Amino acid sequence: MRARRSRSPRFHGTTILAVRTAQGAALGGDGQVTLGNVVMKADARKVRRLYDGKVLAGFAGAAADAFALLERFESKLRDHQGSVPRAATELARDWRTDRILRRLEAMLIVMDREHLLLISGTGDVIQPSDHVLAIGSGGPYALAAARALLAHTSLPPVDIVRRSLEIAADLCIYTNRQIEVAELT
Numbered sequence: 001m002r003a004r005r006s007r008s009p010r011f012h013g014t015t016i017l018a019v020r021t022a023q024g025a026a027l028g029g030d031g032q033v034t035l036g037n038v039v040m041k042a043d044a045r046k047v048r049r050l051y052d053g054k055v056l057a058g059f060a061g062a063a064a065d066a067f068a069l070l071e072r073f074e075s076k077l078r079d080h081q082g083s084v085p086r087a088a089t090e091l092a093r094d095w096r097t098d099r100i101l102r103r104l105e106a107m108l109i110v111m112d113r114e115h116l117l118l119i120s121g122t123g124d125v126i127q128p129s130d131h132v133l134a135i136g137s138g139g140p141y142a143l144a145a146a147r148a149l150l151a152h153t154s155l156p157p158v159d160i161v162r163r164s165l166e167i168a169a170d171l172c173i174y175t176n177r178q179i180e181v182a183e184l185t
Contacts, residue, residue, distance in 0.1 A: 014046055015138030015168045015175040016058035018109045019146055019157040020116045020131040024185045026157040027056040027111055028165050030138070031178030033063070043178045051077045054112055055084060056182050060136035061106030069095070069106055073119070084115040088125045096123030107135045113184050138165075138172035158183045 018027040029046035032039060047058045048070060055077060059066035072094065076087035088110055095104070108119040118126040118133050126133075132150065134143035145164035149155055155163070161181050169175045 014060040014136035015134065015142050015165060015172065016046060016060050016109055016136050017134045017139070017142040017146055017161050017164055017168075018056070018058065018111050018116055018132070019150070019160050019164075020111060020113075021150070021157050023156045024158070024183060025056070025111055025113055025116070026161040026181055026183045027058050027109060028161040028179055028181035029058050029136075030165055030169060030175045031180065032174060032176040034174050039176075042176055045180060047180050047182050049182055050074050051082050054082060054184070055110060056112075056184060057108055057110045058135075059106050059108050060139070062104070065104035066106035066108070069104060069108055069119075073108060073110065082112075084110055084112045084117065085125075088117045088119050092119050092123050092125045095119070095121050109133050109135055111184070136175070138168035138175035141168035141171045141175075 016029040027047055031043040033041040033044045050057055057070055073087060073091050076090045080086040104121060110117050116131055116133055132146050142164045145167040146160050149160045149163060158181055162179055165179045169177045
């Protein structure tokens with residue numbers, strides 16, 4: 001009989017949503033951080049402005065890992081004169097090949113006015129065909145809400161992101177209504 005390993009509680013809770021249209025672009029996230037079944041923090045900031053405010057980034061996953069990745073992404077942005085696709089590709093390559101980075105558990109959504117990308121630890125850089133991306137535990141709810149609002153309203157991206165995150169907060173126990181939305185116009 002094998003001995004069971006006890007697992008320490010894992011951090012959960014984030015919903016990050018990005019929408020890009022001809023009207024503009026917005027990225028938002030909720031503020032909840034959960035450890036096991038306890039809300040540890042309700043007002044965490046998971047959305048960042050980078051490269052003199054021209055690039056937005058949001059993260060889901062382990063906070064320390066995400067901050068390490070955000071720093072590396074920002075460094076890649078500087079190295080490549082603000083090119084989001086190039087910086088994302090370089091970060092994904094490093095993330096996949098570096099033994100230390102490979103262990104980081106987080107995902108990033110990055111965007112500027114022309115590009116919207118998901119960067120994962122498996123080396124993926126994904127550009128959505130419908131200009132909407134969501135990650136985190138409430139991501140599927142927010143994504144569905146955003147797609148419905150895009151198809152059936154003329155709301156600007158900032159309002160679509162906010163309303164979609166509110167819907168996700170009503171459905172996902174790891175998502176709250178402490179919503180922060182950043183906009184690129």
